[in-house]
Amino acid sequence: MPRSPARRVAVVGAGIAGLTLAAALGDDVEVTLHEARPERAGLGASLVLWPSALRALDRLGVRPLLGERMTAAGSGRVFDAEGRPLTRPHRMPLHVVERPDLLAALTASLPRRARLVEAEVDDPEELDADLVVGADGVRSRVRGLVDPRRAGRRGTPWVALRGALATRPAPADVGEYWGPGRLLGLVPSPAGGYWFATHCDDEGVEPLDVDTALRQAREVFSGAGGRARDVLASADPATTSATRLWTAPPLRRYASGRYVVVGDAAHAMTPNLGRGACDAVLDAVRLASALRSGRGTAGYEARRLPPTQAARVASGALMRLALLDRGSGARDRALRTVGAVRRGGRR
Numbered sequence: 001m002p003r004s005p006a007r008r009v010a011v012v013g014a015g016i017a018g019l020t021l022a023a024a025l026g027d028d029v030e031v032t033l034h035e036a037r038p039e040r041a042g043l044g045a046s047l048v049l050w051p052s053a054l055r056a057l058d059r060l061g062v063r064p065l066l067g068e069r070m071t072a073a074g075s076g077r078v079f080d081a082e083g084r085p086l087t088r089p090h091r092m093p094l095h096v097v098e099r100p101d102l103l104a105a106l107t108a109s110l111p112r113r114a115r116l117v118e119a120e121v122d123d124p125e126e127l128d129a130d131l132v133v134g135a136d137g138v139r140s141r142v143r144g145l146v147d148p149r150r151a152g153r154r155g156t157p158w159v160a161l162r163g164a165l166a167t168r169p170a171p172a173d174v175g176e177y178w179g180p181g182r183l184l185g186l187v188p189s190p191a192g193g194y195w196f197a198t199h200c201d202d203e204g205v206e207p208l209d210v211d212t213a214l215r216q217a218r219e220v221f222s223g224a225g226g227r228a229r230d231v232l233a234s235a236d237p238a239t240t241s242a243t244r245l246w247t248a249p250p251l252r253r254y255a256s257g258r259y260v261v262v263g264d265a266a267h268a269m270t271p272n273l274g275r276g277a278c279d280a281v282l283d284a285v286r287l288a289s290a291l292r293s294g295r296g297t298a299g300y301e302a303r304r305l306p307p308t309q310a311a312r313v314a315s316g317a318l319m320r321l322a323l324l325d326r327g328s329g330a331r332d333r334a335l336r337t338v339g340a341v342r343r344g345g346r347r
Contacts, residue, residue: 010129012121017263017280018135019106024288027111036120045099046189048274053281065105070097071190074174081179083226086335096189138246140265146256150249159201163240165193177228181325184228195231213242255297269312270319
Protein backbone atom coordinates (compact mmCIF):
# COMPACT_ATOMS: atom_id res chain seq x y z
CA MET A 1 0.00 0.00 0.00
CA PRO A 2 1.57 3.37 -0.97
CA ARG A 3 2.64 5.70 1.78
CA SER A 4 0.59 8.75 0.86
CA PRO A 5 -1.49 11.24 2.86
CA ALA A 6 -4.29 10.63 0.33
CA ARG A 7 -4.59 6.91 0.98
CA ARG A 8 -8.05 5.73 1.91
CA VAL A 9 -8.95 3.09 4.46
CA ALA A 10 -12.46 1.70 4.91
CA VAL A 11 -13.09 0.09 8.29
CA VAL A 12 -16.09 -2.20 8.63
CA GLY A 13 -17.13 -1.90 12.26
CA ALA A 14 -16.70 0.96 14.72
CA GLY A 15 -16.10 -1.04 17.87
CA ILE A 16 -12.91 -1.12 19.90
CA ALA A 17 -10.65 -2.38 17.10
CA GLY A 18 -12.06 -0.06 14.43
CA LEU A 19 -11.99 3.09 16.55
CA THR A 20 -8.50 2.33 17.87
CA LEU A 21 -7.22 1.85 14.33
CA ALA A 22 -8.68 5.17 13.18
CA ALA A 23 -7.15 6.94 16.19
CA ALA A 24 -3.77 5.29 15.60
CA LEU A 25 -3.66 6.13 11.88
CA GLY A 26 -4.15 9.82 12.60
CA ASP A 27 -4.67 12.52 9.99
CA ASP A 28 -2.20 11.04 7.50
CA VAL A 29 -4.91 8.64 6.35
CA GLU A 30 -8.48 9.18 5.22
CA VAL A 31 -10.45 6.70 7.32
CA THR A 32 -14.13 5.90 6.92
CA LEU A 33 -15.73 3.81 9.65
CA HIS A 34 -18.87 1.93 8.64
CA GLU A 35 -21.08 0.95 11.58
CA ALA A 36 -24.52 -0.56 11.09
CA ARG A 37 -25.67 -0.15 14.69
CA PRO A 38 -23.99 2.80 16.43
CA GLU A 39 -26.57 2.60 19.22
CA ARG A 40 -24.72 -0.49 20.48
CA ALA A 41 -22.02 1.83 21.84
CA GLY A 42 -24.33 2.50 24.77
CA LEU A 43 -24.69 -1.18 25.64
CA GLY A 44 -22.72 -1.90 28.77
CA ALA A 45 -20.24 -4.65 29.48
CA SER A 46 -17.19 -4.58 31.70
CA LEU A 47 -13.94 -5.18 29.83
CA VAL A 48 -10.57 -6.30 31.16
CA LEU A 49 -7.52 -4.42 29.90
CA TRP A 50 -4.05 -5.92 30.20
CA PRO A 51 -0.96 -3.71 30.76
CA SER A 52 0.05 -3.93 27.08
CA ALA A 53 -3.30 -2.50 25.97
CA LEU A 54 -3.13 0.26 28.59
CA ARG A 55 0.31 1.28 27.34
CA ALA A 56 -1.02 1.43 23.78
CA LEU A 57 -4.01 3.54 24.86
CA ASP A 58 -1.66 5.80 26.80
CA ARG A 59 0.42 6.45 23.67
CA LEU A 60 -2.76 7.36 21.78
CA GLY A 61 -3.82 9.79 24.50
CA VAL A 62 -6.90 7.70 25.29
CA ARG A 63 -6.04 6.46 28.77
CA PRO A 64 -6.17 9.92 30.42
CA LEU A 65 -9.70 10.35 29.04
CA LEU A 66 -10.84 7.33 31.05
CA GLY A 67 -9.71 8.78 34.38
CA GLU A 68 -11.71 7.40 37.29
CA ARG A 69 -13.94 5.42 34.93
CA MET A 70 -11.32 2.65 35.08
CA THR A 71 -10.57 0.50 38.14
CA ALA A 72 -8.08 -2.18 39.15
CA ALA A 73 -9.38 -5.71 38.61
CA GLY A 74 -7.83 -7.04 41.80
CA SER A 75 -5.77 -10.19 42.38
CA GLY A 76 -8.22 -12.92 41.45
CA ARG A 77 -7.77 -16.65 41.89
CA VAL A 78 -9.61 -19.89 41.16
CA PHE A 79 -11.88 -21.47 43.79
CA ASP A 80 -13.64 -24.81 43.87
CA ALA A 81 -17.42 -25.15 43.95
CA GLU A 82 -17.47 -24.66 47.73
CA GLY A 83 -15.38 -21.50 47.61
CA ARG A 84 -12.08 -23.06 48.69
CA PRO A 85 -9.01 -21.61 46.91
CA LEU A 86 -7.42 -23.80 44.23
CA THR A 87 -4.76 -21.30 43.14
CA ARG A 88 -2.83 -18.40 44.57
CA PRO A 89 -3.90 -14.84 43.66
CA HIS A 90 -2.35 -13.61 40.41
CA ARG A 91 -0.27 -10.43 40.46
CA MET A 92 -1.03 -9.16 36.98
CA PRO A 93 -2.04 -5.45 37.14
CA LEU A 94 -5.27 -5.79 35.16
CA HIS A 95 -7.85 -3.01 34.93
CA VAL A 96 -11.57 -2.97 34.20
CA VAL A 97 -13.46 -0.39 32.16
CA GLU A 98 -17.05 -0.22 30.98
CA ARG A 99 -17.38 -0.73 27.23
CA PRO A 100 -19.39 2.50 26.62
CA ASP A 101 -16.71 4.51 28.44
CA LEU A 102 -13.88 3.03 26.37
CA LEU A 103 -15.78 3.59 23.12
CA ALA A 104 -16.54 7.19 24.12
CA ALA A 105 -12.86 7.86 24.88
CA LEU A 106 -11.78 6.33 21.56
CA THR A 107 -14.40 8.32 19.66
CA ALA A 108 -13.17 11.52 21.31
CA SER A 109 -9.65 10.66 20.08
CA LEU A 110 -10.59 10.26 16.41
CA PRO A 111 -8.60 12.45 14.01
CA ARG A 112 -10.41 15.14 12.05
CA ARG A 113 -10.18 13.22 8.76
CA ALA A 114 -11.95 10.18 10.18
CA ARG A 115 -15.60 9.81 9.19
CA LEU A 116 -18.21 7.66 10.89
CA VAL A 117 -20.93 6.42 8.53
CA GLU A 118 -24.04 4.71 9.84
CA ALA A 119 -24.49 1.99 7.25
CA GLU A 120 -24.65 -1.77 6.87
CA VAL A 121 -21.90 -3.11 4.62
CA ASP A 122 -23.50 -5.99 2.75
CA ASP A 123 -20.60 -6.46 0.34
CA PRO A 124 -17.16 -5.23 1.46
CA GLU A 125 -15.89 -5.71 -2.11
CA GLU A 126 -17.94 -2.68 -3.15
CA LEU A 127 -16.13 -0.31 -0.77
CA ASP A 128 -14.06 2.29 -2.60
CA ALA A 129 -10.82 2.24 -0.63
CA ASP A 130 -7.19 1.21 -0.90
CA LEU A 131 -7.54 -1.00 2.16
CA VAL A 132 -10.64 -2.62 3.66
CA VAL A 133 -10.31 -3.56 7.32
CA GLY A 134 -12.67 -6.08 8.85
CA ALA A 135 -13.28 -4.96 12.42
CA ASP A 136 -16.75 -6.47 12.23
CA GLY A 137 -16.55 -9.09 14.95
CA VAL A 138 -17.11 -12.82 15.02
CA ARG A 139 -19.76 -12.59 12.28
CA SER A 140 -17.27 -10.81 10.00
CA ARG A 141 -18.08 -10.46 6.32
CA VAL A 142 -14.54 -9.37 5.53
CA ARG A 143 -13.05 -12.61 6.91
CA GLY A 144 -14.43 -14.55 3.94
CA LEU A 145 -12.48 -12.28 1.58
CA VAL A 146 -9.28 -13.00 3.48
CA ASP A 147 -9.86 -16.77 3.57
CA PRO A 148 -13.03 -18.02 1.83
CA ARG A 149 -12.66 -21.46 3.43
CA ARG A 150 -12.74 -19.98 6.95
CA ALA A 151 -15.54 -17.45 6.55
CA GLY A 152 -18.11 -18.65 9.06
CA ARG A 153 -18.09 -18.40 12.83
CA ARG A 154 -17.92 -21.51 14.99
CA GLY A 155 -20.54 -22.48 17.52
CA THR A 156 -19.81 -23.85 20.98
CA PRO A 157 -21.95 -25.79 23.48
CA TRP A 158 -21.54 -23.01 26.04
CA VAL A 159 -23.93 -20.33 27.25
CA ALA A 160 -22.59 -17.26 29.04
CA LEU A 161 -24.49 -14.93 31.37
CA ARG A 162 -23.29 -11.59 32.75
CA GLY A 163 -24.83 -9.27 35.28
CA ALA A 164 -24.22 -6.38 37.66
CA LEU A 165 -23.47 -6.90 41.33
CA ALA A 166 -25.29 -4.80 43.90
CA THR A 167 -22.01 -4.16 45.74
CA ARG A 168 -18.32 -4.34 44.96
CA PRO A 169 -16.99 -7.87 45.64
CA ALA A 170 -14.63 -8.25 48.57
CA PRO A 171 -10.99 -8.72 47.47
CA ALA A 172 -10.98 -12.23 48.93
CA ASP A 173 -13.99 -13.18 46.75
CA VAL A 174 -12.63 -11.94 43.41
CA GLY A 175 -11.94 -14.72 40.92
CA GLU A 176 -13.59 -17.75 39.34
CA TYR A 177 -15.52 -20.55 41.04
CA TRP A 178 -15.17 -23.84 39.16
CA GLY A 179 -17.67 -26.61 39.73
CA PRO A 180 -18.60 -29.75 37.77
CA GLY A 181 -19.57 -28.43 34.32
CA ARG A 182 -19.95 -24.82 35.44
CA LEU A 183 -18.02 -21.70 36.38
CA LEU A 184 -18.92 -18.36 37.91
CA GLY A 185 -16.70 -15.29 38.23
CA LEU A 186 -16.75 -12.12 40.34
CA VAL A 187 -14.88 -9.00 39.23
CA PRO A 188 -14.84 -5.41 40.52
CA SER A 189 -15.80 -2.71 38.04
CA PRO A 190 -16.03 1.09 38.01
CA ALA A 191 -19.76 0.75 38.71
CA GLY A 192 -19.16 -1.62 41.63
CA GLY A 193 -18.79 -5.12 40.26
CA TYR A 194 -20.11 -7.72 37.86
CA TRP A 195 -20.54 -11.47 37.70
CA PHE A 196 -20.36 -13.92 34.83
CA ALA A 197 -21.38 -17.55 34.58
CA THR A 198 -20.86 -20.23 31.94
CA HIS A 199 -22.20 -23.75 31.53
CA CYS A 200 -22.99 -26.24 28.79
CA ASP A 201 -26.38 -25.95 27.12
CA ASP A 202 -26.99 -27.10 23.55
CA GLU A 203 -30.61 -25.97 23.54
CA GLY A 204 -32.00 -22.60 22.54
CA VAL A 205 -31.29 -20.31 19.61
CA GLU A 206 -30.25 -16.67 19.62
CA PRO A 207 -31.36 -14.32 20.92
CA LEU A 208 -31.59 -16.19 24.21
CA ASP A 209 -34.39 -15.29 26.58
CA VAL A 210 -32.74 -13.88 29.73
CA ASP A 211 -35.42 -15.13 32.13
CA THR A 212 -35.18 -18.65 30.73
CA ALA A 213 -31.37 -18.58 30.70
CA LEU A 214 -31.28 -17.39 34.33
CA ARG A 215 -33.70 -20.09 35.42
CA GLN A 216 -31.59 -22.76 33.71
CA ALA A 217 -28.38 -21.37 35.23
CA ARG A 218 -29.90 -21.43 38.71
CA GLU A 219 -30.77 -25.09 38.19
CA VAL A 220 -27.23 -25.88 37.00
CA PHE A 221 -25.71 -24.07 39.99
CA SER A 222 -28.25 -25.35 42.53
CA GLY A 223 -25.68 -27.70 44.04
CA ALA A 224 -22.97 -25.06 44.25
CA GLY A 225 -21.85 -23.65 47.55
CA GLY A 226 -20.43 -20.33 48.59
CA ARG A 227 -20.97 -17.24 46.49
CA ALA A 228 -22.06 -18.83 43.21
CA ARG A 229 -25.53 -19.92 44.24
CA ASP A 230 -26.21 -16.68 46.14
CA VAL A 231 -25.15 -14.47 43.22
CA LEU A 232 -27.41 -16.22 40.74
CA ALA A 233 -30.31 -16.31 43.20
CA SER A 234 -30.21 -12.51 43.53
CA ALA A 235 -29.47 -11.77 39.87
CA ASP A 236 -31.80 -9.22 38.30
CA PRO A 237 -32.94 -10.10 34.75
CA ALA A 238 -33.04 -6.37 33.94
CA THR A 239 -29.26 -6.13 34.38
CA THR A 240 -28.39 -9.57 33.03
CA SER A 241 -27.40 -10.60 29.51
CA ALA A 242 -27.32 -14.12 28.10
CA THR A 243 -25.64 -15.28 24.93
CA ARG A 244 -24.30 -18.38 23.28
CA LEU A 245 -20.54 -18.27 22.85
CA TRP A 246 -19.18 -18.20 19.30
CA THR A 247 -15.57 -18.23 18.16
CA ALA A 248 -13.70 -17.45 14.97
CA PRO A 249 -12.31 -20.32 12.90
CA PRO A 250 -8.55 -20.88 13.02
CA LEU A 251 -6.98 -18.59 10.41
CA ARG A 252 -3.67 -19.05 8.62
CA ARG A 253 -3.67 -15.51 7.33
CA TYR A 254 -5.06 -12.16 8.46
CA ALA A 255 -4.66 -10.36 5.14
CA SER A 256 -5.20 -11.01 1.46
CA GLY A 257 -4.94 -8.37 -1.23
CA ARG A 258 -6.62 -5.21 0.01
CA TYR A 259 -8.49 -7.00 2.81
CA VAL A 260 -7.34 -7.48 6.40
CA VAL A 261 -9.06 -8.52 9.64
CA VAL A 262 -8.50 -7.34 13.21
CA GLY A 263 -9.96 -8.11 16.63
CA ASP A 264 -12.75 -10.66 16.90
CA ALA A 265 -13.01 -10.86 13.12
CA ALA A 266 -9.56 -12.44 13.19
CA HIS A 267 -9.52 -14.43 16.42
CA ALA A 268 -12.75 -14.29 18.44
CA MET A 269 -12.17 -16.62 21.37
CA THR A 270 -13.86 -17.75 24.55
CA PRO A 271 -13.61 -15.10 27.29
CA ASN A 272 -11.49 -17.15 29.71
CA LEU A 273 -8.27 -15.17 29.26
CA GLY A 274 -10.00 -11.79 29.32
CA ARG A 275 -8.07 -10.72 26.22
CA GLY A 276 -10.81 -9.70 23.79
CA ALA A 277 -10.57 -5.93 24.26
CA CYS A 278 -6.82 -6.06 24.80
CA ASP A 279 -6.08 -7.89 21.56
CA ALA A 280 -8.46 -5.64 19.63
CA VAL A 281 -6.42 -2.62 20.75
CA LEU A 282 -3.08 -4.30 20.05
CA ASP A 283 -4.18 -5.48 16.58
CA ALA A 284 -5.21 -1.95 15.68
CA VAL A 285 -2.02 -0.22 16.82
CA ARG A 286 0.17 -2.88 15.18
CA LEU A 287 -1.69 -2.56 11.88
CA ALA A 288 -1.39 1.23 11.98
CA SER A 289 2.33 0.96 12.75
CA ALA A 290 2.89 -1.53 9.92
CA LEU A 291 1.09 0.70 7.42
CA ARG A 292 3.06 3.78 8.45
CA SER A 293 6.40 1.97 8.26
CA GLY A 294 5.75 0.51 4.83
CA ARG A 295 5.64 -3.10 6.07
CA GLY A 296 1.96 -3.18 5.18
CA THR A 297 -0.52 -5.85 6.09
CA ALA A 298 2.14 -8.57 5.83
CA GLY A 299 4.06 -6.92 8.65
CA TYR A 300 0.93 -6.75 10.77
CA GLU A 301 0.10 -10.39 10.08
CA ALA A 302 3.60 -11.55 11.01
CA ARG A 303 3.43 -9.76 14.36
CA ARG A 304 -0.13 -10.51 15.42
CA LEU A 305 -1.23 -13.83 13.94
CA PRO A 306 1.01 -16.16 16.03
CA PRO A 307 0.22 -14.74 19.50
CA THR A 308 -3.50 -14.24 18.90
CA GLN A 309 -4.05 -17.68 17.40
CA ALA A 310 -2.14 -19.17 20.33
CA ALA A 311 -4.38 -17.22 22.72
CA ARG A 312 -7.48 -18.45 20.88
CA VAL A 313 -6.39 -22.06 21.35
CA ALA A 314 -5.33 -21.53 24.98
CA SER A 315 -8.57 -19.80 25.90
CA GLY A 316 -10.65 -22.65 24.50
CA ALA A 317 -8.52 -25.19 26.36
CA LEU A 318 -8.96 -23.25 29.60
CA MET A 319 -12.73 -23.20 29.10
CA ARG A 320 -12.79 -26.97 28.64
CA LEU A 321 -10.67 -27.41 31.77
CA ALA A 322 -12.90 -25.09 33.80
CA LEU A 323 -16.07 -26.87 32.68
CA LEU A 324 -14.91 -30.43 33.27
CA ASP A 325 -17.75 -32.46 34.70
CA ARG A 326 -16.72 -36.01 35.59
CA GLY A 327 -13.07 -35.06 35.88
CA SER A 328 -13.59 -31.97 38.03
CA GLY A 329 -12.42 -33.67 41.22
CA ALA A 330 -9.11 -34.75 39.69
CA ARG A 331 -8.70 -31.27 38.20
CA ASP A 332 -9.18 -29.63 41.59
CA ARG A 333 -6.69 -31.97 43.25
CA ALA A 334 -4.13 -31.26 40.53
CA LEU A 335 -4.52 -27.50 40.91
CA ARG A 336 -4.12 -27.75 44.68
CA THR A 337 -1.00 -29.90 44.26
CA VAL A 338 0.56 -27.45 41.82
CA GLY A 339 -0.17 -24.61 44.23
CA ALA A 340 1.39 -26.50 47.14
CA VAL A 341 4.52 -27.31 45.12
CA ARG A 342 4.91 -23.67 44.07
CA ARG A 343 4.51 -22.48 47.65
CA GLY A 344 7.06 -25.04 48.86
CA GLY A 345 9.54 -23.98 46.20
CA ARG A 346 9.51 -20.41 47.46
CA ARG A 347 10.38 -21.23 51.07
